[in-house]
Amino acid sequence: MANAVRNSGTRVVVIESIPLILGGLRSALADGGITVAAGTHxxxxGVRAVREEKPDVVIVDLDLPAARESGCSSNCVASTRRRG
Structure with missing residues (x-):
């Protein structure tokens, strides 16, 4: 199963407020063979990165106050639905 993920070509954008967690997620995903297309606090x-990179997965820190205020999650979802 790990080889399937390792060779999947999955691309991820990570939006996380804590630099240590952002770095850890980037490392863990890369170690698993997953491409981190962008990572930002x-x-x-993050929304711009989702629009530009068109990732397969978006990981968002929902406790990030600016994320709630900016509608980050809904904007990311809308952007990924426009992929194609």
Whole structure:
């Protein structure tokens, strides 16, 4: 099963407010063969990255105050639905 993930070509954008957690997620995903297309602590930059990178998965820190205020999650979902 791990080889299936390792060779899947899955691309991820990570939006996380705590640098240590952001770095840890990037490392863990990369170690698993998953491409981290972008990682940021800024929800606005995260939404831009989702629009530009068109990832397969978006990981969002829902406790990030600016993420709630900016509608980051809904904007990311809307952006991924426009993939194609």
């Amino acid at each position: 800024d929800p606005h930059a």
